[in-house]
Amino acid sequence: MxxxxxxxxxxxxxxxxxxxxxxxxxxxxxxxxxxxxxxxxxxxxxxxxxxxxxxxxxxxxxxxxxxxxxxxxxxxxxxxxxxxxxxxxxxxxxxxxxxxxxxxxxxxxxxxxxxxxxxxxxxxxxxxxxxxxxxxxxxxxxxxxxxxxxxxxxxxxxxxxxxxxYLDESPYLYDPEDITTQMLRDIYREFIREAIFDNVSDEVPYESDVIIDKIDEKRDIDHIRATIILEKESQKGIILGSGGSTIKRIGKSARLKIEQLSGKKVFLDLFVSVKKGWTNDKKFLEEIGYK
The missing domain is CATH 3.40.50.300 (P-loop containing nucleotide triphosphate hydrolases)
Structure with missing residues (x-):
């Protein structure tokens, strides 16, 4: 068994x-x-x-x-x-x-x-x-x-x-070929969050999150649209950077992580939105998956 x-x-x-x-x-x-x-x-x-x-x-x-x-x-x-x-x-x-x-x-x-x-x-x-x-x-x-x-x-x-x-005898719960129970959009979301943590300091990473708006899967390339959520207007300039330099670094870093897992080319389109006090907004937290 x-x-x-x-x-x-x-x-x-x-x-x-x-x-x-x-x-x-x-x-x-x-x-x-x-x-x-x-x-x-x-x-x-x-x-x-x-x-x-x-x-x-x-x-x-x-x-x-x-x-x-x-x-x-x-x-x-x-x-x-x-x-x-x-x-x-x-x-x-x-x-x-x-x-x-x-x-x-x-x-x-x-x-x-x-x-x-x-x-x-x-x-x-x-x-x-x-x-x-x-x-x-x-x-x-x-x-x-x-x-x-x-x-x-x-x-x-x-x-x-x-x-x-210390495990009990039991049939497998998942196909042995599977490596995770997570949906790809959740993994991609975390990769973008990781890129934010890697490229932005101070409190911004902790007061930011990511929403995957759309994934358009094609044969040779995946198009992903995502929105970075921030708590304060002042954080928007930090995420964007001078001439968009920071968000470009975030996008490149996240894209490479996603491509390594998916084995396909990825076009990643990032947007930025401010939702004041979202980390303490129970309704909004539930809307973006924190239930």
């Missing part, structure tokens, strides 16, 4: 959850940024490992802020924890135990979890052993502790082998 199950990737903001999921999948489907709180919604990656189908669920970082958008992000993470069969808690090896201890309170021992210590290539063996020993005081709370290096793909097989041990 095959095995199958949902595995939630959980951790503090900017812990590297999306990077780990993309690395294990071998395809880039989730946006990645050096800035914290870039991931806003859950996304799934379907990974086949032996006779098992693992559905990884990438989640927003565990954090608390007052804006309705941030509250939605926390709720997304909590829902993933409640719905999954197993949790992978991702912690950079340089982190203190504070974030993990907060997670233990949130989880409350309800779901089994594995601790993954990432970025082990950035510390000495001595520091790695010390960090592992510090987690040993909670050894009765987790099923396994696995050191990994995402950039060097060290520990990936150990992680997958361990996950499979």
């Amino acid at each position: 095959s095995k199958c199950g949902f595995v939630a990737l959980v951790g503090r903001p900017n812990a590297g959850k999306s990077t780990l999921m993309n690395s294990i999948l071998g395809e880039k489907i989730a946006m990645v940024s050096q800035k914290a709180n870039a991931t806003r919604k859950r996304s799934n990656a379907i990974v086949m490992h032996g006779d098992a189908q693992i559905i990884f669920v990438d989640t927003p970082g565990l954090h608390e802020k007052e804006k309705i958008l941030n509250q939605f992000m926390l709720e997304e993470a909590l829902k993933a924890i409640g719905d999954c069969d197993l949790i992978v808690y991702l912690s950079p090896v340089t982190d203190s135990l504070e974030h993990y201890e907060k997670f233990l309170k949130i989880n409350g021992g309800k779901k089994k979890h594995i601790v993954v210590l990432s970025k082990i290539d950035q510390v000495s063996q001595e520091k790695l052993f010390k960090r592992i020993n510090s987690y040993n005081q909670y050894s009765d709370r987790f099923e396994a502790l696995i050191p990994v290096s995402i950039s060097k793909k060290v520990g990936h097989k150990d992680l997958l082998d361990t996950i499979v041990k």
Whole structure:
């Protein structure tokens, strides 16, 4: 009998959850940024490992802020924890135990979890052993502790082998050829958001979002029209840049990401719109997919 199950990737903001999921999948489907709180919604990656189908669920970082958008992000993470069969808690090896201890309170021992210590290539063996020993005081709370290096793909097989041990016997839920349950327009939206995070600093990326207005698929090229939503009029000039230089960089960066996934040429047409206070506008948030 095959095995199958949902595995939630959980951790503090900017812990590297999306990077780990993309690395294990071998395809880039989730946006990645050096800035914290870039991931806003859950996304799934379907990974086949032996006779098992693992559905990884990438989640927003565990954090608390007052804006309705941030509250939605926390709720997304909590829902993933409640719905999954197993949790992978991702912690950079340089982190203190504070974030993990907060997670233990949130989880409350309800779901089994594995601790993954990432970025082990950035510390000495001595520091790695010390960090592992510090987690040993909670050894009765987790099923396994696995050191990994995402950039060097060290520990990936150990992680997958361990996950499979804790999954129930089950038929596959998805076609083994599928790599995600997400619609392409949602992935493209995230790629444009990633390009904004990469090319614009300060608060603008956090107060911006993207709406995919239209996708016109043709044999050799896809035409995509998208609107960048901002909170303030002053942010419009920042996104556009002098002579449209910034939005051109954003468009080029996003287009290359989309083309790499789709395998086709892409014409990306970007527009900018201002919706004051949208991050605290519940009705508007629901209209653009934050339900």
